[in-house]
Amino acid sequence: MGLASVNTASEGMQLCIFDLRRGQQEGQELDKILFFFPADLPFATQLSVIGLSEGLITFTRIFSPDAACEVIEAERHSHVFYEAESDIWMVMVVDKSKESKAACQVDALRKVLKEVHSLFVLFHGTMRSMLEKETSGGLIRSHLYPFITDYLSDFLIGRKLQLPSFHDCLMERGTVQMLTVGREAAIEVQSLVKVLECSAGTTSCYSLVLFQDLLVSTTLSPDDTISLFTYAVLRLTPHALSSGATSWSYLQRTNAGSQVPALSTITNSGSVSDNIYRSRDASLDQENNCQVKRPLHHNRWFRGNDGFLASDIWGTDNGSQTSVTPIVYLQLTEERMYLCAYQHKSLTIILLVPVSSILNGEQGLSLVKQQVLENASLKMLMVEEKLSKGWGGENAYHVSGYRYLLVDDERVSRASPPAKVMTLAKESLLALSKLREEVNLEKKRAKCSSSEVNCDKELEICVRAKNGAWVIARTSRGKELYMVLEKASETLLYAADSVEKFSNRYCSGVFSLD
Secondary structure (H helix, E strand, O other): OOHHHOOHHHHOEEEEEEEOOOOOOOOOHHHHEEEEEOOOOOHHHHHHHHHHHHHHHHHHHHHOOOOOOOEEEOOOEEEEEEEEEOOEEEEEEEEOOHHHHHHOOHHHHHHHHHHHHHHHHHHHOOHHHHHHHOOOOHHHHHHHHHHHHHHHHHHEEOOEEOOOOHHHOOOOOOOEOEOOOOHHHHHHHHHHHHHHHHHHOOOOOEEEEEEOOEEEEEOOOHHHHHHHHHHHHHHHOHHHHOOOOOOOOOOOOOOHHHHHHHHHHHHHOOOHHHHOOHHHHHHHHHHHOOOOOOOOOOOOEEEOOOOEEEEOOOOEHHHOOOEOOOEEEOOOOOOEEEEEEEEEOOEEEEEEEEHHHOOOOHHHHHHHHHHHHHHHHHHHHHHHHHHHHHOOOOOOOOOOOOEEEEEOOOOEEEEOOHHHHOOOOHHHHHHHHHHHHHHHHHHHHHHHHOOOOOOOOOEEEEEEOOOOOEEEEEEEOOEEEEEEEOOOOOOHHHHHHHHHHHHHHHOOOOOOOO
16 A cells, blocks of 8 residues: 555645756756655656746746745645755645644744655755766665655555644754753763764764754754654654653654554555656666665664674675664765764764775674673763663653743754643643644744844744633744643732743743843
């Protein structure tokens, strides 16, 4: 069946990726299509959607040449645009049904497009570089279709795609969630990072340390940190590896156990998206001996006896039983790095080692892993023990009486646990979703009207929802706070005082009005 077998007619969502530099000659229009979902739609329909998107892009550039359009609201559809790379556009078209009008969060949908692109670049490099490597487009299509198919499978509930909605308005995609650690634990983590770097034998290696689904330490750039953190939470952490487990992370919103039939259908069987270009590109794949890797494939990572994570996604080394270590690309430098992941209980350590620094491929990399085990095993045990002792559990960041989301200017977020957010009334979430849309609009206006590099706008909005809950948004110094108070009193003064107390206690007074 595959993903195309999902009831997409009622889903009201189309997702396409196209290249404006391709298919501009009559009779070559299909060349511009790099990806389209649902893939079983007639080519005429696909070209119609892409043609309309091209027209909207061209029209809006007349009025704003330097700022690409992001959203076009039509009577029946929302068109969400993201220029992933120069002249390569990702467009999501969402039907405005009665239900989706209230549920759709446009900004969240753009972040979905950004996320899937950053994950693709992490494992395959830029789309443009793949098109330059093989100009017919067959290579990039053969990678995009299974990759995005696997990504979209995470949004399945039963046989329906559940896109980000008002239920997710106290979550922030494209950020990392940090673990708060004490001074002694922080010193131990810093010491561990130094030992890891020394064990790798190269000064240009990088590391990421996670506890549960939270980031503890990183030596990567912000963009690379977010991409790798996102992938780790999706596929590598203990929650992700536990088959049938329910993760409390914002990236794993549903019970994985309930998704097994649907996911296995998508990832293990052929689909229209797998076959639609097969006759066109089969000879190309044979000539290039190109094996399509599916890093987002479910249940393909496992922990070995030595503690290092391994996967059969990338095959085995020269027919041996040793799994090939995946290679990822850094965004800024496009440097190729080996991804080595080690796990002990709730601690996950990701070590990135430059491919250019390793001789003899997997054999040389096994020596690096051996050095890590010899030099850092005791440190990793100590760090995991200290972090476990200070860990407050899944509700560690719950604040009684508050449902909140805090986002700072370093792309770090903290929020009420999803289980607590689920206790909120639908009216409260709808009001907050609309409030966030207003804040996003104000932020864009401030950015467009300001010639300064830093045009962070101080903003405070307080709304009373239909059910009597207070819904509050404050922005200050590049930081954002969103809050729902369902048990607050009738007065606005009480709600404002509650925000002040929260700001002073948990945000160092950043959102205080004094």
